[in-house]
Amino acid sequence: MNIQNTNLNFRAGLTSRMQSEIHAADVRKISQEFAKNGIQTDFKGNKVVAWCSLMCYQIIKGLNTNYGLKLGLPNGIFLDMFMHEFAHVIHEENAINKLGGKKFVEDTNNALIPFNLSTFQKEYKHLLGSICNYAQYSPFEAVACDLTKRTVAGIDKNSLKVQSNFIKKSPYENKAFLLNLFDFEAKDEQFRLLHRFWNGKLI
Numbered sequence: 001m002n003i004q005n006t007n008l009n010f011r012a013g014l015t016s017r018m019q020s021e022i023h024a025a026d027v028r029k030i031s032q033e034f035a036k037n038g039i040q041t042d043f044k045g046n047k048v049v050a051w052c053s054l055m056c057y058q059i060i061k062g063l064n065t066n067y068g069l070k071l072g073l074p075n076g077i078f079l080d081m082f083m084h085e086f087a088h089v090i091h092e093e094n095a096i097n098k099l100g101g102k103k104f105v106e107d108t109n110n111a112l113i114p115f116n117l118s119t120f121q122k123e124y125k126h127l128l129g130s131i132c133n134y135a136q137y138s139p140f141e142a143v144a145c146d147l148t149k150r151t152v153a154g155i156d157k158n159s160l161k162v163q164s165n166f167i168k169k170s171p172y173e174n175k176a177f178l179l180n181l182f183d184f185e186a187k188d189e190q191f192r193l194l195h196r197f198w199n200g201k202l203i
């Protein structure tokens, strides 16, 4: 991505309000705000990334505060980190809480060996390809891509605030298995697959 520090070349999907907020963004102040919350950053003076990271952070923090969730937050944010990367962190933290660190590392290493990856890709292509192109690459990409899509869809483009608890009735709700009994979407194979990955069942 070719983004100048002061010129905003990256306008795709940005409303005029977002663009003016980005222009007005003070990268140093945003970094200080993150530092106060124990998060190291290196935005290299980039207003777009700094502002987008702050938005992602506020969304996750807002979900935790407003809905009593415990979605994990990153320890550091660097230039290439956007919502997708936040989603990986959230997913990993949930899986580690479920499995414990040791088992999570073992299961992840196992899931990511080339043979298991290619089996995964063959087996789930038809179920995950509709989320995004790389969702079929690994269970981690499937969850990160789907969670990112749900996050973006849950934000009001004008107020830039989360409009509803989009985790509720999603594969990422811890009681999602109960939804299986009542909810139509939860009977969906893709839904159940994402719920399994979310909880660390990676193969």
Ligand SMILES: [Zn+2]
Binding pocket: 084, 088, 140, 141, 144
């Ligand atoms: Zn990814």
